[in-house]
Amino acid sequence: METSIIYVAVTFLLGTLATLVRLPPLVGFLAAGFVVTAAGVEKMPGLDIVAEWGVAMLMFTIGLKLDFRALLRKEAWGTSLPHMVFSTLIGAGFLGLLSLAGSRMLAGAGAGTLVLLGFALSFSSTVFAAKVLEERSEDGSLYGRTALAILVIQDVFAVGFLTGAAEHLPDPKVLLLVGLWPVTVLFRRLWRSVGRGELQVLFGVAVALVPGYWLFTWVGLTGELGALVMGLLLAPSVRAGTLAASLFSIKEILLVGFFVAIGVESDLTGQAVLMGLVLLLLLPAQGLLYVLLQRMFGLRNRTAVLSGVILTTFSEFGLIVAAYAVARGLLEQVWLPALSVAVAGSFVVAAVVNRRGAGLVDRFAEALPVQATGRLMPEDRPVALGDVRAIVLGMGRIGAAAYDQLRHVYGLSAVGVENNLERAAVLQARGVHVLAADATDSEFWQRLHPSHLVEIIVLAMPEHGSNLYALEQVEASEFDGTVAVVARNDDDVREVRSLGIDAVLHLYEGAGESLADRAATYAGIRPIEGQG
Known part of the structure; x- marks a missing residue:
């Protein structure tokens, strides 16, 4: 019990310290593992299980959110496969140069050893990328979906190896x-x-760990792959998103154990630390290779850079591959702590780079050659609204009604924006001018070419946070027309009005009167004279 308390306390303190210095908490969690090991604290019982279950739950939730068809898209496999080959060769070549320079760890290393190490370093971290995308709420964006598909393909190749x-x-x-x-x-x-209560949470954990993690381990495959497969099999359900959201807290707390375990498992020596830090020099080449390959397959500069930056890490799967190789005598034991330092160091570097945000991404993207619009993927091309006077974001019942009212009652040319592709297709088939796009995706706003004729923007998305994000983007564009927002409760109304928006519709305001009117109409009851 005392050991567990020490681990929890140190992890919390260092995670908090990382947050105070504007770094992601995971940097503190990694440091906690190194600190407790250096202090001579014995290993916390069950830490390995917590770490393994954390990765399994992560892979399960990725599967729940991932459309299997995304793995078949050319920008996914066309980036993942060549990247693994070229990255392996670059890593092997770099290590060969270190060997020629007299590195003791590489003394006598043959071509097979160099290629194996290069292969282990070619993977990017699924855990890191998924956490950053969730924190940004951009796992559904084009660059987020592409990055996750690339990572899943890499993980499948790791299992194949x-x-x-x-x-x-x-x-x-x-x-x-x-x-x-x-x-x-x-x-x-x-x-x-x-x-939808606690039983649904328990259902998700049970499916991820029993037919997923345990069954795949029992037949000789990795449990992480099993959890991913179970997620993919359940993903077509309309409740997949709700299940993933309900598992969020459990997954996050288990993943803390994963990051701590990386440090705990590292038997650090000066030689291993130095080699791990030197290996970080491979990261720029890895990231640049991601960007160039994705540009080849039609992603915009900015989309490719966003995806490349989030993928520029070394991977926990690389450690698994290396541990497997050590167990079979293909690598020396000293490489495990060296690679652990490299993985942990890559997380720190990537956390700092990703924290710099859009400004850094924009500078990288602007440094690349300009792309012809015709070579871009259709969903990554600039969005032209045309000569419209009104925009409706969110074409559910409220948004569609607002669109009809603006168009047919007030005679305004209007366009709707809807992120549900099926709903957008249905509306388009009815002759409604709708763009299939996600207004909560920062890339949508980067691609948007607004019309100077727009007078009204209606924010009618079902989630209040989505409307707030869109409102921030509208204000950043210096739009000087009228903005109308739908809100579900009094707190949301106050929050929107505090931002200077007066045209706010409380979703349930007037609903009682409308319900009573409809009931009386069907009952044949007329209103009191002078009240109707």
Whole structure:
């Protein structure tokens, strides 16, 4: 118990300290692992399990949010596969130069060792990228979806390496995994019956860890892959997003254990620390390679840079590959702490770079050659609104009604913006002028070419936070027309009005009167004379 208390206290204090100096808490969590180890504190019981379950829950929630078709897009596999090859060669070449320069750790290292180390360094961190995207609420953006798809493909290749390098054939029990597809139907029925409370949370944990993590481990594959597969199988459900959100806190607390464990597992020596820090010199080449490959497949400079920056880390899967190689005598033990330092150091570097935000990204993007619009992917091209006088963000029932009112009653040319592709397609089929785009995606606002004729912007998205974000973007554009916002409660109304917006509709204001009017109409009751 005392050991656990020490771990929790040190982790909390260093995570808080990292926040105070404007670094992500995970930097403090990494430091906590190194500190408790250096102080001679014994390893906390169960830390490995916490770390493994944290990664499993992360992979499960990624699967819940990821459209499997995203893995088949050319910008995903066309970036992931060449990057792994070129990054492996660059890493092997860099280590070869260090060997020629007299590095003791690389003395006598053959080409196979150099390529294996280069391969371990070619992976980017799924954990880091997913956490940053969630914090920004941009895991649904184009660059976020692309980055996650690239990472999933990399993780699959890591699993392929571990399976292919095994000294025995895969366990025949792996064929049992085929049965997961039909069994998923039963899981969905069970899911519908458990409601939306704590049972849904427990359902998500159980599916991620039992048919996901445990079953895949039992048949000789990695549990992380199993959790990802279970997430992908449940992703088509309309409740997948709700389940992912309900698991957020559990996943976050378990991932703290993962970051602490990286430091705890590192048996640091001066030689290992020095080599780990030297390996960080590979990060710029890794990031630049991501950017160039994604540009080749039609992503805008800024989108490619955003994705490249978030992918410029070394990976926890690289550590798994290295540990596997050490266990089979393919690498010397000293490389594990060196790679642990490199992974932890890459997280710190990436955290600092990503904290710099849009300004740094814009400078990188502007330094790249200008791209012809025709070479860009359709969903990454500039958005032209045309000569419209009104914009409606969010084309649900309220937004669609506002669109119709502005267009048919007030005679304004209008355009709607809707992030649900199916709903947008239905509206377009009805002749409604709708753009399929996400107004909560910062990239949408970067691509937007607004019309100088716009007089009214209506923010009718269902989430208050989404409307606030869009409002910030509208104000940043120095729009001087009228902005109208939908709010669901009094606090939201006050918050919006404090920002200088007067045209605020309380969603339920007048709903009682409307309901009573409708009931009386159907009952054939007329209003009192002088009141109707």
